Amino acid sequence: MTDNVKSITIIGGGLVGSLCACFLAKRGYRIKLYESREDLRKAKHQRGRSINLALSHRGRRALRSVGLEDEVLQNAIPMKGRLLHDISGATKSVIYDEHTNQCIYSVSRNLLNGILLTAAEKFPNVEVFFQSKLINISVREGTCIISNMATNETFEVQSDLIIGADGAFSKVRRFLQQIPLFQFSQTYIDHGYLELSIPPCRGYLMTSNHLHIWPRGEFMMIALPNKDDSWTVTLFMSFRRFEELDDKEKMRKFFESTFPDAIELIGEEELEKQFFAAKPSHLVSIKCSPYHFQDRALVIGDAAHAMVPFYGQGMNCGFEDCTLLDELFETHADNFKVILEKFSSLRKDDAHAICDLAMYNFIEMRDLVTKPSFYVRKVLDNILFKMFPSTWIPLYNSVSFSSIRYTVCMNNRKWQNKIIITGLLIFFLVLSILFFLWRKF
Ligand SMILES: Cc1cc2nc3c(=O)[nH]c(=O)nc-3n(C[C@H](O)[C@H](O)[C@H](O)COP(=O)(O)OP(=O)(O)OC[C@H]3O[C@@H](n4cnc5c(N)ncnc54)[C@H](O)[C@@H]3O)c2cc1C
Missing domain, CATH: 3.50.50.60 (FAD/NAD(P)-binding domain)
Structure with missing residues (x-):
């Protein structure tokens, strides 16, 4: 040199x-x-x-x-989609990319x-x-x-x-x-995060190759798999709520009412130990x-x-x-x-x-994924992506499975929203006219 x-x-x-x-x-x-x-x-x-x-x-x-x-x-x-856990413990798989089967890791x-x-x-x-x-x-x-x-x-x-x-x-x-x-x-959000863990001996109870989410509106928990069969669980919640859970009893009741299936996965004793072992961290x-x-x-x-x-x-x-x-x-x-x-x-x-x-x-993961409108949008996105693979790339796909500039991903979403809203308006208008004509004649 x-x-x-x-x-x-x-x-x-x-x-x-x-x-x-x-x-x-x-x-x-x-x-x-x-x-x-x-x-x-x-x-x-x-x-x-x-x-x-x-x-x-x-x-x-x-x-x-x-x-x-x-x-x-x-x-x-590989994680091919989200696995959503509802409050009863039932799960639902939402694949990231049904069209080209891409996954995150x-x-x-x-x-x-x-x-x-x-x-x-x-x-x-x-x-x-x-x-x-x-x-x-x-x-x-x-x-x-x-x-x-x-x-x-x-x-x-x-x-x-x-x-x-x-x-x-x-x-x-x-x-x-x-x-x-x-x-x-800089903007700090009101939510902090705390990491918990599902041990390898119970990791097999989790459906593999997914990013698991427990969406609960104002807060959520997620889990990502590790190579040793354990899972890293992250609870995202407001600091105020974290502060309220200041003893074992309150914490146990909170998990029983919001994440009942997670208690078995993490283990009751482990959950107590892990929950109070560290303070939630900030997100900026x-x-x-x-x-x-x-x-x-x-x-x-x-x-x-x-x-x-x-x-x-x-x-x-x-x-x-x-x-x-x-x-x-x-x-x-x-x-x-x-x-x-x-x-x-x-x-x-x-x-x-x-x-x-x-x-x-954050809003999509903790809240929107539980709403029917999310699935309607997902179905429409999948159909249009299949029909026009180089034009209609859904937001998640363009961010996670392409090198399209983030600004372009965002702008694409804006015009896609406009088309979907206009399309739905026209659809319902035509439907109403047909209904009206049918009633009249
Ligand atoms: C809970 C959580 C989950 C995340 N999940 C994901 C994810 O799934 N996917 C994803 O893409 N990103 C994720 N991220 C974001 C990701 O962690 C960061 O974007 C990434 O770590 C940034 O890397 P970096 O090297 O820029 O900074 P850092 O990882 O912060 O590394 C900075 C390094 O600089 C060193 N340093 C700091 N000050 C000095 C100094 N004065 N002198 C010398 N060395 C110094 C530090 O010790 C550190 O090693 C997550 C973040 C968090 C908090």
């Missing part, structure tokens, strides 16, 4: 940072990746956030580009992150440093001050470009926020723009666009950031200024759209 090879510092060795390192290492840049936590492949305890995630088309596409899709899918479980967060870190470390031009936290940054000079958390020493790192993949509470973004005209907004949606500063710094992944998890797109969207960035590097080579400008302008509207769609999907 010659000395004029540009250097890139990546802050954050989570899912997006470690994938980004693979993409840019393939292009020959000198990469230094700093992750504040210890190496999760060696850590004794699992880290806090969701244990498994739904991987879909956009994420798979990015993994394919760095040659990791097959390895990840071998360790993932449940994958362990730690396993996926481990695969990505291992792949990044295999490049001779990548150095990964754990327990190394960004504590200060001078974006204009391209300088990061890093603290080694094991030794408490701090040191300075100079590079041509700094990429912040340091999550929703990004330090890199915090520095961008000080720059005039930087736009930023973050929008900002631009994502860059000159040719010096860029934020990607949750650092740029954290979203509520109800579309299963946070990671997929972050992985798509890496695909877009790679395409821009392909076209504009070392011209960081143009690459970063184009990234911000191409990505902003799409990222904002998926943040909004993720909010919408």
Whole structure:
């Protein structure tokens, strides 16, 4: 490698940072990746956030580009649809894509992150440093001050470009926020989430290859499968309601009246233990723009666009950031200024759209799926998708099973809604006229 090879510092060795390192290492840049936590492949305890995630088309596409899709899918479980549990324990399967049989995949967060870190470390031009936290940054000079958390020493790192993949509470973004005209907004929702678990010994009671949902209007519970036959269950509920369930008796009554079948699946004792073992976590949606500063710094992944998890797109969207960035590097080579400008302008509207769609999907998952109108719409969507596969792509399919820009997915939904409403109005009008004529003659 010659000395004029540009250097890139990546802050954050989570899912997006470690994938980004693979993409840019393939292009020959000198990469230094700093992750504040210890190496999760060696850590004794699992880290806090969701244990498994739904991987879909956009994420798979990015993994394919760095040659990791097959390895990840071998360790993932396909989910072909939602399995809805009603209050009596009866279930109903709603397939995601009856037309082309595509599915999403449940994958362990730690396993996926481990695969990505291992792949990044295999490049001779990548150095990964754990327990190394960004504590200060001078974006204009391209300088990061890093603290080694094991030794408490701090040191300075100079590079041509700094990429912040340091999550929703990004330090890199915090520095961008000080720059005039930087736009930023965050929205916490009233609901928090708590993770529970169905052990492998009872996992077989769950219908496989589905994402299970217990929709209950104001709140809901979901479960994703793990490779060891266990299921990770996530309860999404308002903090107020969580606070009300402050003793075992109240909690047990609540489960008996709302999720009776889940008690048997999780196990009564386990449920008590797990429910009170941790506090519910917050969910935040973050929008900002631009994502860059000159040719010096860029934020990607949750650092740029954290979203509520109800579309299963946070990671997929972050992985798509890496695909877009790679395409821009392909076209504009070392011209960081143009690459970063184009990234911000191409990505902003799409990222904002998926943040909004993720909010919408919470209502669909916890409430709309129980309404007859949801099924009427699903049937109509399926018929029209089959008749016009390249024109009428239902919203869920376009978001999860295509690379269609999120803004286009959203706009498609708007004109599809108009056509369906107009079609139904015409249908009922014709029906009424026929009925009227029949009564008259
Ligand atoms: C309950 C839940 C369920 C979810 N389910 C899905 C799903 O099914 N599908 C999906 O696509 N997405 C899902 N998501 C979203 C997904 O988890 C995120 O979008 C994804 O983790 C973002 O990855 P990231 O690398 O950008 O950020 P993170 O995963 O937050 O990683 C950031 C990394 O940066 C490190 N870091 C932070 N600050 C510093 C610093 N100062 N110095 C050095 N390192 C630092 C952190 O330790 C961390 O490792 C879910 C999220 C939640 C909360």
